[in-house]
Amino acid sequence: MTNAVIADCPGCTVPDLAFAQHDHAHCAADALTRAETVTTASGARLTPVRRRVLEILLEEHRALGAYDVLARLAADGFGNQPPVAYRALEFLVDQGLAHRIQRLNAFTACAHMGETHAPAFLICRICQSVAETAADAARLALEVEAVRTGFTIERSTIEALGLCPTCQSAGT
Numbered sequence: 001m002t003n004a005v006i007a008d009c010p011g012c013t014v015p016d017l018a019f020a021q022h023d024h025a026h027c028a029a030d031a032l033t034r035a036e037t038v039t040t041a042s043g044a045r046l047t048p049v050r051r052r053v054l055e056i057l058l059e060e061h062r063a064l065g066a067y068d069v070l071a072r073l074a075a076d077g078f079g080n081q082p083p084v085a086y087r088a089l090e091f092l093v094d095q096g097l098a099h100r101i102q103r104l105n106a107f108t109a110c111a112h113m114g115e116t117h118a119p120a121f122l123i124c125r126i127c128q129s130v131a132e133t134a135a136d137a138a139r140l141a142l143e144v145e146a147v148r149t150g151f152t153i154e155r156s157t158i159e160a161l162g163l164c165p166t167c168q169s170a171g172t
Helices: 025-041 048-059 066-075 082-094 136-149 165-169
Strands: 003-006 013-015 098-101 106-109 119-124 130-134 158-162
Touching: 025 048, 048 066, 048 082, 048 106, 066 082, 066 106, 082 098, 082 106, 098 119
Parallel strands: 119 158
Antiparallel strands: 003 013, 003 130, 098 106, 119 130
């Protein structure tokens, strides 16, 4: 079984258990440092709004919708216009600092900032927790089929819906 990483906890690798209880406060500072490195290397800038949006994504164990992020930004004095949140989220996704979870129409911090990787997202249908895990084997199989049919993959996202261990043990 592959190592999985809590989506909002870069650096908290939990062998064989993506939804383990843990304290991830120490990871946020490391993730923000990596985000600064990634954006500087690309010639981009992590503005105060972009940085705050990333901090918000790093606080949760679930993906957040743009309006959830916007509410937090407004409470912090960054304004309450939707473009504020959408532009910051788009920047984070473009820079590889966050992912968009299509199933939830929401966003989560990337567990492997600055690294080329093929993630898959494990989404709990009850609590909506999200864990990012490696999907290299699935991506390779998809690439093989694409080549066989003459198709060129530019981007793919794998999302799996199910139950996390907590919700399973709660009997839901």
